[in-house]
Amino acid sequence: xxxxxxxxxxxxxxATFEQASSGEWQEVLTELLGNMDTVVVELELAAQAGDANRxxxxxxxxxxxxxxxxxxxxxxxxxxxxxxxxxxxxxxIPELIERMRVEFDYVKRIVSV
Amino acid sequence: xxxxxxxxxxxxxxxxxxxMRMMLRRVLHRDGFTVxxxxxxxxxxxxxxTHHAPDIMLVxxxxxxxxxxxxxxxxxxxxxxxxxxxxxGLDDEESVDRAFxxxxxxxxxxxxxxxxxxxxxxxxxQAKELEQMKDDLTTMIVHDMKNPLSTIRGYAELMLQDRxxxxxxxxxxxxxYHNSVKLLNMTMMILDxxxxxxxxxxxxxxxxxxxxxxxxxxQAFEWMATDHDVHLAVHADDPAVAAILDWNLITxxxxxxxxxxxxxxxxxxxxxxxxxxxxECLLLSVIDQGEGxxxxxxxxxxxxxxxxxxxRSGTLLDTGLGLTFCKLAVETHGGRIxxxxxxxxGSQFTLVLPGVLVPQAEQQA
Numbered sequence: 001x002x003x004x005x006x007x008x009x010x011x012x013x014x015a016t017f018e019q020a021s022s023g024e025w026q027e028v029l030t031e032l033l034g035n036m037d038t039v040v041v042e043l044e045l046a047a048q049a050g051d052a053n054r055x056x057x058x059x060x061x062x063x064x065x066x067x068x069x070x071x072x073x074x075x076x077x078x079x080x081x082x083x084x085x086x087x088x089x090x091x092x093i094p095e096l097i098e099r100m101r102v103e104f105d106y107v108k109r110i111v112s113v
Numbered sequence: 114x115x116x117x118x119x120x121x122x123x124x125x126x127x128x129x130x131x132x133m134r135m136m137l138r139r140v141l142h143r144d145g146f147t148v149x150x151x152x153x154x155x156x157x158x159x160x161x162x163t164h165h166a167p168d169i170m171l172v173x174x175x176x177x178x179x180x181x182x183x184x185x186x187x188x189x190x191x192x193x194x195x196x197x198x199x200x201x202g203l204d205d206e207e208s209v210d211r212a213f214x215x216x217x218x219x220x221x222x223x224x225x226x227x228x229x230x231x232x233x234x235x236x237x238x239q240a241k242e243l244e245q246m247k248d249d250l251t252t253m254i255v256h257d258m259k260n261p262l263s264t265i266r267g268y269a270e271l272m273l274q275d276r277x278x279x280x281x282x283x284x285x286x287x288x289x290y291h292n293s294v295k296l297l298n299m300t301m302m303i304l305d306x307x308x309x310x311x312x313x314x315x316x317x318x319x320x321x322x323x324x325x326x327x328x329x330x331x332q333a334f335e336w337m338a339t340d341h342d343v344h345l346a347v348h349a350d351d352p353a354v355a356a357i358l359d360w361n362l363i364t365x366x367x368x369x370x371x372x373x374x375x376x377x378x379x380x381x382x383x384x385x386x387x388x389x390x391x392x393e394c395l396l397l398s399v400i401d402q403g404e405g406x407x408x409x410x411x412x413x414x415x416x417x418x419x420x421x422x423x424x425r426s427g428t429l430l431d432t433g434l435g436l437t438f439c440k441l442a443v444e445t446h447g448g449r450i451x452x453x454x455x456x457x458x459g460s461q462f463t464l465v466l467p468g469v470l471v472p473q474a475e476q477q478a
Contacts, residue, residue, distance in 0.1 A: 009224050009226075012226065012227055012228070013136075013227065016140060016227040016228070017136075017139065017140075020139075020143050024139065028135070028136060028139065031132065031135055032132045032135070032136070035130075035131050035132040035135075036132070057129075057177060060175060061129070061130045061132075063202075064130055064132075064133065064202070064223050064224075065130070065132050065133075067223055067224035068132070068133070068136070068223070068224050068225065070224070
């Protein structure tokens with residue numbers, strides 16, 4: 001999978017926290033990825049329940065977190081889900097969740113290096 | 114405002130995204146701010162109702178329950194004064210217009226560019242601080258004008274009731290005169306600071322023996338020194354040294370420093386006005402044995418907008434505008450004022466004035 005990363009955004013984020021102490025960046029990254037895991041679960045539950053509003057909110061949060069990391073493709077997939085959920089069109093959501101999962105796994109690996 | 118002084122203040126982060134709150138909290142806390150968090154607009158309103166309104170609110174535009182725009186409207190409706198910085202998605206330009214309409218003063222887009230956010234928050238906080246200091250200064254000046262005005266009115270009323278000029282004693286007239294001089298001096302000081310800052314006060318230099326000017330100042334403040342039971346002395350390394358300066362301005366500067374020194378001196382101590390030279394500079398010092406100024410306060414005494422804070426702490430006994438005037442007047446001469454001070458031991462203010470000394474040969478000519 002070729003997922004694009006905006007490395008400038010990622011490196012600025014990392015530098016912002018590494019500037020304080022070497023351990024802070026690891027704490028921030030762990031907490032951020034952990035929170036994103038929680039939102040992914042919420043997104044899946046909301047999709048299973050057919051709750052468009054919850055899907056939209058979860059996709060919105062995930063989009064924002066992905067954007068913070070500079071994970072451009074992951075953010076784009078989340079934006080797509082957010083747009084569909086806003087239009088209450090949930091048919092393509094399961095397929096997008098699958099794509100999002102793969103992209104998210106890749107991002108987790110690449111940013112944790 | 115001194116850029117070296119850290120900016121402080123309180124910030125309420127309102128965002129339903131815990132990751133965003135976590136990152137904002139860490140960054141802003143590290144920058145020295147007191148940070149609180151709210152998960153949505155409702156929580157933010159509850160916070161404002163139960164605590165003081167924060168200096169700045171960082172508000173996410175899209176939140177459940179009460180979103181960023183609804184929150185801004187509510188804050189306006191409730192008359193809660195805080196500076197709102199809206200956080201909005203890059204793909205949401207419409208939100209920016211809406212944010213300004215509901216009272217936000219600035220915005221940042223997601224993904225957040227952290228250095229930009231930090232600068233923006235710092236700038237807003239500095240602007241708020243400056244605004245507060247200006248308000249404090251205005252209040253302080255008005256307060257300082259009220260006392261002499263009340264005295265003038267009181268004595269004038271007494272004289273009007275009496276209507277017999279023969280009965281007007283010299284004391285009443287003298288009090289009216291001294292208080293009106295005080296008011297006029299304050300007014301002139303405020304006007305002069307404005308002119309000096311704008312560079313609209315042309316210097317009127319003339320040659321004069323330095324000792325003459327110092328003795329004149331000594332004589333002018335002898336009554337004040339006696340009132341405070343303080344000795345006032347003058348010393349010049351070379352009594353014959355002369356300098357070309359705007360002597361009207363410089364004697365006012367020395368007078369201001371002497372007046373401050375006397376007010377802060379211990380009973381029975383001595384205030385010395387000295388003149389010396391160093392390389393190409395004339396050095397004029399006012400030295401006291403008073404309570405001294407802490408290192409922290411030394412950074413603030415020259416800025417008129419920080420004077421209110423100093424008066425509350427007791428470092429200043431008046432508006433403190435005099436020191437701003439002194440600094441500007443000396444800088445207009447191309448010089449500077451050095452301050453050495455130690456708590457409990459006293460202060461030494463030294464005017465360092467380059468290129469103003471008159472060579473001995475020219476003095477004789």
